Every structure is written in structure tokens, then in C-alpha cells.
Amino acid sequence: QSALTQPPSASGSPGQSVTIxxxxxxxxxxxxxxxxxxxxxxxxxxxxxxxxxxxxPSGVPDRFSGSRSGNTASLTVSGLQAEDEADxxxxxxxxxxxxxxxxxxxxxxx
Amino acid sequence: QVQLVQSGAxxxxxxxxxxVSCQASGDTFNSYTITWVRQAPGxxxxxxxxxxxxxxxxxxxxxxxxxxxxxxxxxxSTSFMELTRLRSEDTAVYYCAREDDRRLQAFDYWGPGTPVxxxx
Numbered sequence: 528q529s530a531l532t533q534p535p536s537a538s539g540s541p542g543q544s545v546t547i548x549x550x551x552x553x554x555x556x557x558x559x560x561x562x563x564x565x566x567x568x569x570x571x572x573x574x575x576x577x578x579x580x581x582x583x584p585s586g587v588p589d590r591f592s593g594s595r596s597g598n599t600a601s602l603t604v605s606g607l608q609a610e611d612e613a614d615x616x617x618x619x620x621x622x623x624x625x626x627x628x629x630x631x632x633x634x635x636x637x
Numbered sequence: 638q639v640q641l642v643q644s645g646a647x648x649x650x651x652x653x654x655x656x657v658s659c660q661a662s663g664d665t666f667n668s669y670t671i672t673w674v675r676q677a678p679g680x681x682x683x684x685x686x687x688x689x690x691x692x693x694x695x696x697x698x699x700x701x702x703x704x705x706x707x708x709x710x711x712x713x714s715t716s717f718m719e720l721t722r723l724r725s726e727d728t729a730v731y732y733c734a735r736e737d738d739r740r741l742q743a744f745d746y747w748g749p750g751t752p753v754x755x756x757x
Contacts, residue, residue: 578743
């Protein structure tokens with residue numbers, strides 16, 4: 528089971544937007560709505576920010592949004608804030624009772 | 638409030654085994670799946686597998702099949718992850734998380750993580 532592909536890094540100035548891609552295959556991202564995104568600050572456990580491709584749990588700011596096109600899911604963070612600086616991971620169901628995570632993207636707020 | 642409380646850090650030798658526990662609050666054990674994820678130093682998240690306590694069903698990632706065992710004790714709402722034949726590459730933080738089918742199998746609550754160090 529190969530990890531989903533994410534860019535290693537992304538950056539933006541405060542107030543700008545940044546979009547992170549998560550590329551899989553027709554056997555995972557492209558086939559299921561079980562795509563989620565997680566934010567992880569250094570030394571902390573991951574936190575769920577998007578589930579079901581584009582849904583936000585309560586308490587997650589609407590600056591975070593998710594989408595999918597074909598085998599690629601995307602996370603957009605609008606109106607970047609200093610506290611958005613973190614690592615972001617996508618995850619997808621991959622069939623046969625298995626899940627897979629993305630390689631992770633470090634977001635820097637300039 | 639959902640809480641997942643994990644056991645403390647472990648230091649162990651190559652070839653040995655380690656057992657990490659994850660105790661859940663609320664009705665987690667009766668209604669949800671517990672997933673195990675690990676993160677090696679400076680690396681990304683890696684899905685290891687999961688256990689459905691109410692049915693005692695387990696699923697394992699192919700990479701760990703045969704070397705990891707998940708179990709669940711419903712009387713104490715505790716899940717266990719045992720990893721055997723440890724090698725240095727197993728040095729990582731091991732997380733348990735709740736998988737919620739109402740949130741399309743997302744991992745919505747996480748434990749704080751248990752650092753495991755494998756060193757001779």
C-alpha cells in the first residue's frame with residue numbers, strides 16, 4: 528500500500544490562501560468519499576479538520592475547505608493565520624479494510 | 638468529552654515485543670472502532686490497523702501483518718497494540734484514535750501518543 532503523494536512544503540503570507548494536493552489512485556482517493564485531512568503541530572497528536580472529502584467537524588474554522596477531482600483531493604486554507612503553521616496529512620480508505628495516509632505537507636506562514 | 642489515555646513511554650531492545658494500551662472514555666468502546674497509527678521521528682503518519690471492540694474484529698495493514706496484534710477489553714474500555722520482533726525502525730510514537738463511521742470513517746479523537754524506542 529503506497530502512501531498518497533503530497534508536496535513536502537507550502538507557504539503563504541498571513542491573509543493569503545494555500546492549497547495542498549493529495550494524489551492517490553482510482554483504488555483509494557478516486558473511489559471513496561472516506562477522505563480526511565489532519566493538522567499536526569510539533570509534538571502534538573493530529574487533529575481532524577476535514578472528513579468525507581469536504582465536511583468540517585464542528586469547531587473547525589470555515590477557512591479550511593476540502594475538495595476532490597478525480598484521484599486528487601485538495602485542502603485549501605484561506606486567510607492564513609500564524610496558528611495554521613503545521614504539518615497537514617490527508618488520509619483515504621483504500622479498500623480491503625485498509626487506510627492510507629499522505630506523505631505530509633509542512634505549511635509555513637511567512 | 639471523549640478522551641483516549643495511552644500508556645507511558647517504552648524503551649526496549651531489538652527482537653523483543655512491546656505492548657501499548659489505550660483507554661477510552663464514554664461509549665467509545667460500544668460504538669466505535671479504534672485505529673492505531675505510528676509516526677517515526679521526523680516522518681509521516683502510518684496506518685497500522687484497527688480493532689472493532691464490540692465485534693472483536695481486527696484489520697491489519699499488510700506491512701504489519703503477522704507482527705502486530707490488536708485486542709480490546711470491553712470491561713475496562715481498553716485497547717491494546719502488541720508489536721513483536723522489534724527492530725530499530727520501529728522506533729516511533731504510537732497513537733490510538735477513534736474511527737467514527739458517522740464522520741465517514743475519519744479519525745476524530747486521538748490519544749496523546751506513546752513513544753517507543755528500540756535500541757540495543
